Amino acid sequence: MNVFEKDLAGMPLDGRDPEVAPIIEVIKQTQRIVARLNSGVYSEGEVRDFLSQITGRAIDPSLWLIPPFYTDFGRNIHFGKNVFVNSACTFMDRGGIYIDDEVFIAPKVNLITINHDINPYNRPTTICEPIHIEKRVWIGVAATICPGVRIGENSIVGANAVVTKDVPPNTIVGGIPARVIKTIDIEKYAPKE
Template sequence: MSTRDIFQRELAGDTISLSDPEYPKIAALITEAQRVVAQMNTGYHDAAEVRALFSHLTGTQVDESFALLPPFYSDFGRNIRVGKNVFINHACEFMDRGGITIGDDVLIGPKVNLVTINHPLDPATRRSTHCAPIIIEKGAWLAAGVSVMPGVTIGENAVVAANAVVTRDVPANTVVGGIPARFIKHIDGARGQRDAG
């Protein structure tokens, strides 16, 4: 029998069943995340209040340069890590049980979905879950409506065009777009490109 707890097993990509004896630990954090998210999304909160609520959701103090425009949605919260000077626009959904790491100077557009969790294809076990982390490296920009799937790394300074669905890693200093996202062009590092939408 494994000596790892359910959180370690989940972050390692193990399949987690609802009948796992430790599953109530995950369920409790899901419930707490929903409480914090509901508080964040109700009424007006100034920037400092939003940072405090986001820090509570993640269990880690975020930098004062962090900015988020509610509403914001998360199924778990405790596996989100953000760097400095990160901006998250409104109506984003972070399903973070597999771990979401966002580097410094990242821009996240409105209605972006970061999904680290999946289900087995076998109907007999489909209510079980397995996870893989998402990593967004320094300076990347995810435009409006982007969806990033489990296990994907977005490279440094990369741009993901609006409404793209990212199913595989994005190299640094490139622009990708489409469904599934594909290479469009390289970014001129001296000037950068801001025409992805």
């Protein structure tokens, strides 16, 4: 298993270990691309081209992302179709960020998949866990989604919420830490055939 696979698998990695050097190199390359993206005015297509360079894969033409945009690693971000990402979001993606179709992400949202060891003498060690955002989720302005969280389809995360646990489908959450506020009656809103 290489260091990238270990990172995605959630294995602890000590940032002082030479084994981590390839991850640091990707971070440096990504930061150069992010700096270019955030220092100009680009068309939606040009922004998607930058995102393709950052992620290392094609970006669906239905994605709309408004810069500035921040990411540390970039290669572990996966966008679905018809996704909207507003400005000044931060995606720390070493653990993997999976965004399904028709997701709306408000400005200044933080998706954070990395954590440091609780042991203060081992703080350079990182542990990653993925974030999954299912279909038709809306994440409100300045919300933070913590490592290992899954946001169930059709759910809403309120502004400034800090989500530390999974959110069930069809649910509105808010607060610090986020708690269930309401269940969405999905039958009421489902398209009629």
